[in-house]
Amino acid sequence: MSTTAAANAPPVLTIDGPGGAGKGTISRLIAERLGWHLLDSGALYRLTALAAAKHEVALDDEAALVDVAVALDVAFLAEEGATRVLLEGSDATHTIRTEQIGDAASRVAALPAVRRALLQRQRDFRQAPGLVADGRDMGTVVFTDAPLKIFLTASAEERAHRRHLQLQKSGVDASLSSLLKEIQARDARDMQRSVAPLKPADDAITLDTTRLTIPEVVDRLTELLTERGLATGT
Ligand code: DC
Numbered sequence: 013m014s015t016t017a018a019a020n021a022p023p024v025l026t027i028d029g030p031g032g033a034g035k036g037t038i039s040r041l042i043a044e045r046l047g048w049h050l051l052d053s054g055a056l057y058r059l060t061a062l063a064a065a066k067h068e069v070a071l072d073d074e075a076a077l078v079d080v081a082v083a084l085d086v087a088f089l090a091e092e093g094a095t096r097v098l099l100e101g102s103d104a105t106h107t108i109r110t111e112q113i114g115d116a117a118s119r120v121a122a123l124p125a126v127r128r129a130l131l132q133r134q135r136d137f138r139q140a141p142g143l144v145a146d147g148r149d150m151g152t153v154v155f156t157d158a159p160l161k162i163f164l165t166a167s168a169e170e171r172a173h174r175r176h177l178q179l180q181k182s183g184v185d186a187s188l189s190s191l192l193k194e195i196q197a198r199d200a201r202d203m204q205r206s207v208a209p210l211k212p213a214d215d216a217i218t219l220d221t222t223r224l225t226i227p228e229v230v231d232r233l234t235e236l237l238t239e240r241g242l243a244t245g246t
Pocket of ligand 1: 031053054055057058114117118119121122146147148149150198202
């Protein structure tokens with residue numbers, strides 16, 4: 013399977029890393045700043061998990077999950093500061109963000125055939141003028157020729173803390189210690205799976221966001237894009 017894009021393929025900025033490192037927010041802000049397209053690849057795994065639940069497909073039935081992934085009927089609608097996600101025409105924006113679907117997505121994402129089934133769908137997001145691709149294997153598998161690859165990370169404690177604040181803001185009362193355990197379990201599953209494990213690409217730049225604010229991360233990435241001639245830096 014070739015991962016080499018044509019020489020004139022639109023540029024891609026890949027942003028990989030563990031959950032809660034800020035990839036989603038940072039990717040959106042950079043895409044907005046550059047006027048580039050955005051791929052939230054985690055949403056595709058979450059939508060596959062949600063569609064499986066909807067069609068009563070078991071999470072260990074790999075062949076049936078592949079059928080679900082191939083037939084996935086989704087739409088990403090860019091709206092002011094957010095993306096509305098539709099599954100089979102129904103709004104799934106919030107449903108796919110629950111811990112339950114996140115956990116199911118992590119299991120679905122560990123299946124090689126499901127990953128293969130979603131590969132071309134992800135590559136199709138590469139459209140002019142450019143793409144910001146957010147995920148776990150954007151730089152290592154999906155867009156190996158990307159001109160700038162970032163591995164965004166933060167300590168598990170900091171990520172649990174951020175998730176806790178986020179849940180508190182939306183009125184959900186979760187325990188910090190159980191969030192930390194869930195994050196550690198998901199990290200372990202994402203890093204230890206045999207296919208496309210979570211790890212930085214050899215040519216990725218690692219950025220630890222534990223002590224950085226969102227604007228600091230966006231500024232740093234804009235500098236890197238400018239250095240590589242991918243953005244004007246304005
Ligand atoms: O980034 P997220 O939490 O929305 O991702 C949901 C799950 O999907 C997570 O367990 C990791 C997995 N995933 C993956 O394996 N590969 C990707 N490119 C993106 C997400």
